[in-house]
Amino acid sequence: MPTMADVARHAGVSVATVSHVLNNTRPVLPHTRQAVLDAIDELGYTPNTLARSLVTSRTRSIGLAVSAIRNPYFTEILQGVEAAALEEGYSLLLADPHDDPAHERKVAQLLHERRVDGMIVAPSADPGGLLAYLIRHRVPAVLLDRTVDAPADGVPRFDQVCAENAEPMAQLVTHLADLGHRRIALVAGLPGLSTTAERITGYRQGLAAAGLPYDEALLAHGDSESAGAGRATTALLSLATPPTALVTGNNVMTLGALHALRAHGLTVPDDIALCCFDDFAWADLFSPRLTAVAQPGRDIGARAVRVLLERLAAPDRPARTVRLPCTFVHRTSCGCGTDRQSKPSEKGTAP
Structure with a gap:
């Protein structure tokens, strides 16, 4: 199985440069980046995502907790999330909270334990336990389809993506x-x-x-x-x-x-x-x-991914609510x- 060192030799660059291309940790000249990508393709190199996560503290994975997955509307959302995540190089872990407040909190914990970089969640009618867990553990999260009111201080805690209703x-x-x-x-x-x-x-x-x-x-x-x-x-x-x-x-x-x-x-x-x-x-x-x-189910799913990635890039920016037209x-x-x-x-x- 080819290694990162093999890719570096094949592309005529250092191992550090290959790492920067794979992890987007430093700008690389376009022709150098292309040489690395060509070497990866020609050698059939597969990055060790586990090792990468230990170095970067990122797993490049997103947790999606959506109830009623059999509902055609949520199926469209799932397709939008999956396509956008794949385009950005992220994998998707899917769970169904069954619209049950106790179960959705457990689902969030399980996804968190699997070290997802962030979560996209469609909250239940009583999401207090879920939201408390996400806040306590500082989990980057986007609320999907269903929104929650801002707390008493009027400052929203979560990004939200939904349709106009x-x-x-x-x-x-x-x-x-x-x-x-x-x-x-x-x-x-x-x-x-x-x-x-x-x-x-x-x-x-x-x-x-x-x-x-x-x-x-x-x-x-x-x-x-x-x-x-x-x-x-x-x-x-x-x-x-x-x-x-x-x-x-x-x-x-x-x-x-x-x-x-x-x-x-x-x-x-x-x-x-x-x-x-x-x-x-x-x-x-x-x-x-x-x-x-x-x-616009697919657009809602794709937008939720983009908003989550923006949150990961800027953890301290103010939360926002995005509404898409029907x-x-x-x-x-x-x-x-x-x-x-x-x-x-x-x-x-x-x-």
């Missing part, structure tokens, strides 16, 4: 109101999640913008899963005056809502209009095709009859 949800509601609906219901996610709270805020903003009153009876929690959404939809349909339009808070709950509507013998959009937050690959294969808000995907389940061109739901912010 309120404005895109408001757009779905106002779109349905523009079509003449006056009883628009929301199947919301798990209480305690920032995404749930922000989408409820957007729902209420959309109603207000359309001049419609907020009726708490038209908001039911589906707890971010299919079975819960089915129960919530059934409860909404059982109201004395049921809704004429339904908005679901994520793609998994959309499936549960559709099952419930079918069980009640209702068709979309003839009997009830339907819009959903979260687009997914087969949304345009349903009949009717689903009008949805599409989140896209309104106009199909036919809202009752319009024909598809229209998709468009960004808002400009978004990415400080």
